[in-house]
Amino acid sequence: MTIEARFPRRETLRDGRFWLLCAIVLLLAASFGLPSFRSKANGVDLLVVVDITGSMNTRDYSESGHPVSRLEHVKASLRAILPDLPCPARVGLAIFTERQPFLLFEPIDVCGAFAPVDGAIAGLDWRMAWEGDSHIASGLYRAIDMAHEVNADLVFFTDGQEAPPLPASGGPEFTGERGAVKGLIVGTGGFALSPIPKFDAEGREIGFYGVNDVPHENRFGPPPADAEQREGYNPRNAPFGSAAAAGTEHLSSVREPYLKALGDKTGLGFIRLEDPPALLKAILAEARPHPVERERPLRPFALGLALILLVALYGVPPLWNRLKQLRADRFSTLAIWRKSRA
Amino acid sequence: MSLSFADPQLLWLTPLAALPLLGGVLRRSAFPSLASVPVDGLSRLISLALTFTAVATIGSTALALAGPRRGGELVEKIGDGAETALLIDRSGSMNETFAGRPPEGGEESKANAARRVLQDYVRRRQHDRFGVVGFSTSPIRMLPLTDKMDAVLGAVAAIDRPGLDYTDIGRGLATALSLLSEDAGQSSRVLLLVSDGAAVIDPKVQQTLRTTFARTRVNLYWLFLRTANSTGISDTPKPGEDTPQAMPERHLDIFFKSLKIPYKAFEVENPGAVEAAVAEIGRLETHPIVYRERLPTEDLTGFFAALALLSSLALVAAKIFEAGLFTSSLPLGLPEAARPSRRRAA
Structure with missing residues (x-):
């Protein structure tokens, strides 16, 4: 005797797994028809300016136990963070010596053209310098103008050592609008004084700068206020005193207070370069939010939800049964054990 | 697949x-039991x-x-193209007009003209790989050889910014050659020198350049943006003045000719002639190149x-x-x- 039954059976309709399966089918079907939604992502626009003057050759960083120069460390750090910049990441590159930055290329999207940007950073060399002076403040102000022109945030790598030293009257004044260009000054170098390598005309290293190789005082402009107390002071013939200036300008360390002051004056942030992750964090913290609308398809969400439900459907019951079984086994073992004791 | x-x-x-x-x-x-089934x-x-x-x-x-x-x-395809090193003069005089004045009004400086024409050239040369070297007092590698057109255009866009001091053409040439020789491909290599003047090349550097040119096998083009009333390539020397110091352009031309490599100089004196010269380079450089396409x-x-x-x-x-x-x-x-x-x- 057979009973003509209708499908689905009532038990099926009462079975949660049936409805779970239906939900999965709906989700999978929906994954074909879902529209994209627009989300905002933050890209970055950076103008990276790297100081390539002589003091940047000072070897006071170490990488895997070897001393490396500041310039090499800057290059390695930049190349390390390049892949981690959020897309679209437009990066322009400029080098700085004397008193102006020299633009190598205008900002280009690293996400689309990684190899040339990476290669250009790797190719940075102190030999590209067209002059030995480094008037950091002037260079920074012009770099700020340049960043404004190419509509990017500034990342300025320098050790802050003005060569020749600033005159007693102080450095040039910043005439731009404070904070109009956002960005970061990255101080490079150690806190201890280190010798600066010296090179001959052919580019071969020939030792270090000695105390007599560099000027220690800038004698342009009016003399400092304490000049009258100096030995051999004469208002007309020796306004800076008669003794040669002594100092430590032939040695180099990161001039952090000076760079911080420059940052305050111009509205830029400051960080001392240590490891790449900290640099990346600081850059992203200082960079202007640069929202880019991105179309993001909803399909992965539908598919992901379907997968979660599928795993719940097929994974949870066996797990549940196994747990129940284990408990039952334990109880029965307990019961047998008790019985045996009794 | x-x-x-x-x-x-x-x-x-x-x-x-x-x-x-x-x-x-x-x-x-x-x-009760599956065995009963x-x-x-x-x-x-x-x-x-x-x-x-x-x-x-x-x-x-x-x-x-x-x-x-x-x-x-990536599949390899064969088309027309070359590996081109753009060697660009970034001395201060490039920011002046062909008349030797700072540009005023709608006037175009030599660097402006070079930038505009080179951008067109780069856009038209779909299969070329470009590298860019700037030179003034020292050579500056601006961009390694790449087929990413955006990057090349970004570097070419930077060439009409304020220039630097002098013109050290010898080291600039050496840098551009080293850029080209890094790639060991079989494609034809082009060195396109854009400058508004020349300078004396140190004899020692000349010797190095000779051997490097011979080894690298490049086609050399010199786009000479001549300023009015300045010495040029084709000037006939006055007696006693035929020295590299007095006539650096003429002697650079003589040096290039003595290299016995495919070489052509374009002496242009206005922006229109720059376009014509670059168009001719485009016509001359139609060698097969193996390029990769995704x-x-x-x-x-x-x-x-x-x-x-x-x-x-x-x-x-x-x-x-x-x-x-x-x-x-x-x-x-x-x-x-x-x-x-x-x-x-x-």
């Missing part, structure tokens, strides 16, 4: 496809098929999540999602037509018949 994934790390989810092997989605029925081949088959369908559903959903796609390989990719997410949808539909169908040992039509749930159910045990 190759399969790749947009998010390969999501492939770690595919082992979840083994979950259905632990049990199915059908109801279990208590039955005759073996039924069809039931076995259907049970296996359902397990397999469930595996396929989870598997293809996980694969679809990983963003599978086909294609995208095949278009085809997104296979839809395919795998459809597969998951079909197999999940089959599972729903199985669930809909699920019977039980005890049909609900009998209020007491008594065994109606002892025939084996197709969906006896999941």
Whole structure:
């Protein structure tokens, strides 16, 4: 005797797994028809300016136990963070010596053209310098103008050592609008004084700068206020005193207070370069939010939800049964054990 | 043909496809002993098929999540093109007009003209690889050889910014040559020198350049942007003035000719002539070059999602037509018949 039954059976309709399966089918079907939604992502626009003057050759960083120069460390750090910049990441590159930055290329999207940007950073060399002076403040102000022109945030790598030293009257004044260009000054170098390598005309290293190789005082402009107390002071013939200036300008360390002051004056942030992750964090913290609308398809969400439900459907019951079984086994073992004791 | 994934790390989810092997989605029925049920081949088959369908559903959903796609390989093709090093004079005088004045009004400086014309040239040379070197007091590698046109245009766009001091053409040439020789390909190599003047090349550097030119095998073009009233390539020397110091352009030309490599100089005195010269270089440089092109990719997410949808539909169908040992039509749930159910045990 057979009973003509209708499908689905009532038990099926009462079975949660049936409805779970239906939900999965709906989700999978929906994954074909879902529209994209627009989300905002933050890209970055950076103008990276790297100081390539002589003091940047000072070897006071170490990488895997070897001393490396500041310039090499800057290059390695930049190349390390390049892949981690959020897309679209437009990066322009400029080098700085004397008193102006020299633009190598205008900002280009690293996400689309990684190899040339990476290669250009790797190719940075102190030999590209067209002059030995480094008037950091002037260079920074012009770099700020340049960043404004190419509509990017500034990342300025320098050790802050003005060569020749600033005159007693102080450095040039910043005439731009404070904070109009956002960005970061990255101080490079150690806190201890280190010798600066010296090179001959052919580019071969020939030792270090000695105390007599560099000027220690800038004698342009009016003399400092304490000049009258100096030995051999004469208002007309020796306004800076008669003794040669002594100092430590032939040695180099990161001039952090000076760079911080420059940052305050111009509205830029400051960080001392240590490891790449900290640099990346600081850059992203200082960079202007640069929202880019991105179309993001909803399909992965539908598919992901379907997968979660599928795993719940097929994974949870066996797990549940196994747990129940284990408990039952334990109880029965307990019961047998008790019985045996009794 | 190759399969790749947009998010390969999501492939770690595919082992979840083994979950259905632990049990199915059908109801279990208590039955005293399976031994009392005759073996039924069809039931076995259907049970296996359902397990397999469930595996396929989870598997293809996980694969679809990983963003599978086909294609995208690099293929080598042959077209017209070259590896070109742009060697660009960045001395301060490039920012003046052809008349030797700072540009005023709508006037175009030599650097402006060079930038505009080179940008056009780069855009038209789809298959070329370009590198850019600037030179003034020292040579500056601006961009390594690349086929990314955006990057090349970015570097060319930077050449009309304020220039630097002097013109050290010898070291500039050496740098551009080293840029070209880094790539050991068989394609034709072009060195395009854009300058508004020349300088004396140190004899020692001349010797090095000679050997490097011979080794690198390049076609050399010199786009000489001549300023009015300045010395040029084709000037006839006055007696006693035919020295590299007095007439550096003429002597650079003589040096280039003595290299015995394909060489052509274009002496241009206005922006229009720059365009004509660059167009001629474009015509001359039609050598075969092997370039790589990426095949278009085809997104296979839809395919795998459809597969998951079909197999999940089959599972729903199985669930809909699920019977039980005890049909609900009998209020007491008594065994109606002892025939084996197709969906006896999941």
